Amino acid sequence: MGRSPCCDKGGLKKGPWTPEEDQKLLAYIEEHGHGSWRSLPEKAGLQRCGKSCRLRWTNYLRPDIKRGKFTLQEEQTIIQLHALLGNRWSAIATHLPKRTDNEIKNYWNTHLKKRLVKMGIDPVTHKHKNETLYSSTGQSKNTATLSHMAQWESARLEAEARLARESKLLHIHNNSSPQHCFTHKSSSTNWTKPNQDQQQLESPTSTLTFSENLPLVITPLGIPTENRNRNDNNIESSEIPAMIEFAVSSSTSSDVTLVKDTEHDWMRQINCPTPTEGNEEGFTSLLLGDSIGRSHSTGKNDEATAAAVDYNYYEDNKNYWNSILNLVDSSPSDSPTMF
DNA sequence: AAGCTTGTCAACCGCCACCAC
């Protein structure tokens, strides 16, 4: 479309913000909310473009921002989610309360990426450098599985974004108090001075669920990284609303059965052994080779034992991927969103 | 102490999706 940059009007200031400017912006938003960012600078008496104001607010001035060193837990979460989602910093940020996508991105680029490289792990694929040796084995299934999970996570995040929007609209329609517009990812919302209680997230709960009617899309390669297209989930965008409806409307306990059934169907499709009754392990087992490893240890299935040889490498990475999968399989208690 | 290199991170840029008209 070719829109000119928002700051190309003459006379607008760029560069670091002064404390006075911060104060003006903060005072204005606390009193009026940000409303339209485009018109905010003029109303707030700032010689800045709206975009600059929004960035300053979302990355620095917002009251719900935690600054300072990342904890070990946070580091692990970032690495795990990056393995799952790639450079989708905003998506990763939704799982790290009080951290901004910009902060996470910076931290990844300056610390974590280098650390992984030192460990011999490719920071893009999260594979160990000698992993290509195993590329012609069962790894492809594992990678495809992970890819599929990443696709679902993408869809889930889109679902949450949509629900947040709808929720917001609904509240507006219902003439509700402004605090309802404040959500965890406040950069995408109309923030209006919430109090402590109000800052509790009202984000809809969602789960990583699988619609029976949806085609399974398994791509050969794993984690989306380079793409700039945010709808590249290999899932038709028209299908996403259906998935959303399913995921959102079916958050009852009965879903567990459905999810597991569907999961098993899918595992059968890709010729994976499905967990038996009372031995539900699901994706985690698949990815980690647990079920195979278990067969190995019990000696009940010689064919599986032979196949397990190909998966030995995954035993080495078990903890790494297990951590990733724990994020998927469980609902993080410290996160407002759930898989 | 001065100059250079490397690391950090706030801020900017350009593209894209979404929405209203």
Next chain:
DNA sequence: CGTGGTGGCGGTTGACAAGCT
């Protein structure tokens, strides 16, 4: 359906700090 406005996202830049020679 096309167009323009707006906000959000991810990649990149550049100023400053810290460390090294």
